Amino acid sequence: MSAPIVFSGIQPTGRKHLGNYIGAIRQYVESQDRGDPAIFCIVDLHAISVAYNPAELRERLYDTTAILLAAGLDPARCLLFRQSDVREHTELTWLLSAVTSHGDLNRMTQFKDKSAKQQLVSAALFFYPVLQAADVLAYKATEVPVGEDQRQHIELMREIARRFNERFGEALVEPEHRIPALGARIMDLQEPERKMSTTAGTEAGTVLVLDEPGAISKKFGSAVTDSGREVRRGDDKPGITNLIDIYAVARAVDPAEVEREFEGAGYGDFKKAVAEATVELLAPVRERYAELRPDEAALEAILAGGAEKARAIAAGTLAEVRDRMGFGST
Numbered sequence: 637m638s639a640p641i642v643f644s645g646i647q648p649t650g651r652k653h654l655g656n657y658i659g660a661i662r663q664y665v666e667s668q669d670r671g672d673p674a675i676f677c678i679v680d681l682h683a684i685s686v687a688y689n690p691a692e693l694r695e696r697l698y699d700t701t702a703i704l705l706a707a708g709l710d711p712a713r714c715l716l717f718r719q720s721d722v723r724e725h726t727e728l729t730w731l732l733s734a735v736t737s738h739g740d741l742n743r744m745t746q747f748k749d750k751s752a753k754q755q756l757v758s759a760a761l762f763f764y765p766v767l768q769a770a771d772v773l774a775y776k777a778t779e780v781p782v783g784e785d786q787r788q789h790i791e792l793m794r795e796i797a798r799r800f801n802e803r804f805g806e807a808l809v810e811p812e813h814r815i816p817a818l819g820a821r822i823m824d825l826q827e828p829e830r831k832m833s834t835t836a837g838t839e840a841g842t843v844l845v846l847d848e849p850g851a852i853s854k855k856f857g858s859a860v861t862d863s864g865r866e867v868r869r870g871d872d873k874p875g876i877t878n879l880i881d882i883y884a885v886a887r888a889v890d891p892a893e894v895e896r897e898f899e900g901a902g903y904g905d906f907k908k909a910v911a912e913a914t915v916e917l918l919a920p921v922r923e924r925y926a927e928l929r930p931d932e933a934a935l936e937a938i939l940a941g942g943a944e945k946a947r948a949i950a951a952g953t954l955a956e957v958r959d960r961m962g963f964g965s966t
């Protein structure tokens with residue numbers, strides 16, 4: 637079997653959290669050795685779909701770049717670039733909108749969730765999955781490492797590729813999602829029915845990759861659990877289930893093993909252990925980040941190098957799509 641073409645995007649909101657790290661970033665790092673190429677994009681064009689500040693966007697973009705590098709992305713083994721540097725993404729978005737069903741966009745649960753929280757519900761928020769489809773299809777990616785919340789968007793981009801190929805001839809590739817078996821949906825520690833989120837979660841319930849050990853301990857210490865006393869997973873125990881999953885990922889063990897390890901232990905002790913494991917998981921990233929973040933020229937150089945390589949691939953796909961769709965001279 638040939639090597640997969642891996643692609644994934646992450647928003648430059650800077651406040652990347654434990655859910656992003658476990659559900660997505662960890663997988664990016666791991667896929668560098670399998671993907672040929674492995675392509676990672678900081679999706680700044682997506683970030684404007686909700687209220688934002690332009691100067692802050694630039695800062696957060698560097699923050700996110702430095703977090704990804706600190707976590708282990710290596711520009712020698714992957715392409716890392718800024719979405720807005722590769723204009724092919726936006727042109728392809730418009731072209732693909734012709735084979736995107738309005739009804740499908742209307743069904744996206746993320747749009748429903750996010751729009752409920754916005755003062756201005758931008759057309760960008762509604763249209764975002766088409767841009768996301770263009771991001772992935774521009775590289776003919778075969779594998780997209782994401783968290784569980786992106787399942788529906790990946791299904792939509794498969795449908796867009798299918799419809800394009802049917803109507804204009806085989807040019808695009810239907811990508812497969814790669815959702816981790818464990819940790820694909822880390823929940824907010826304060827509201828364990830909702831996913832941990834960069835823009836929509838509670839502050840106390842969101843563990844940031846860059847949080848100091850003290851802040852991490854405090855957040856786990858006040859995590860919402862339940863009135864029971866057993867450390868075991870269950871639909872009626874979303875808080876404890878989430879903590880078990882986090883501990884299992886951080887210690888690289890099976891959740892069932894975690895239940896055995898903490899049989900008879902109180903919630904307080906268990907929370908302390910989860911905090912400690914999380915501190916150990918994130919500390920190397922935070923330390924490396926502190927070294928990398930100040931050198932913005934170096935970060936820019938990495939992004940520029942990535943963009944150049946990305947553009948070369950995306951331009952080829954776009955030329956093919958334009959031609960199939962009847963644009964340009966014959």
Ligand code: ATP
Pocket residue numbers: 645646647648655656658659660781782783784785786819820821822823831832833834835836
């Ligand atoms: P927002 O809530 O504003 O959409 P986000 O936290 O989802 O922000 P993104 O940059 O949109 O951050 O997502 C980056 C990646 O992290 C995606 O692959 C997404 O599926 C994954 N991800 C996001 N939240 C979680 C979570 N709570 N658990 C596991 N994976 C997650």
Ligand code: MG
Pocket residue numbers: none
């Ligand atoms: Mg998201």
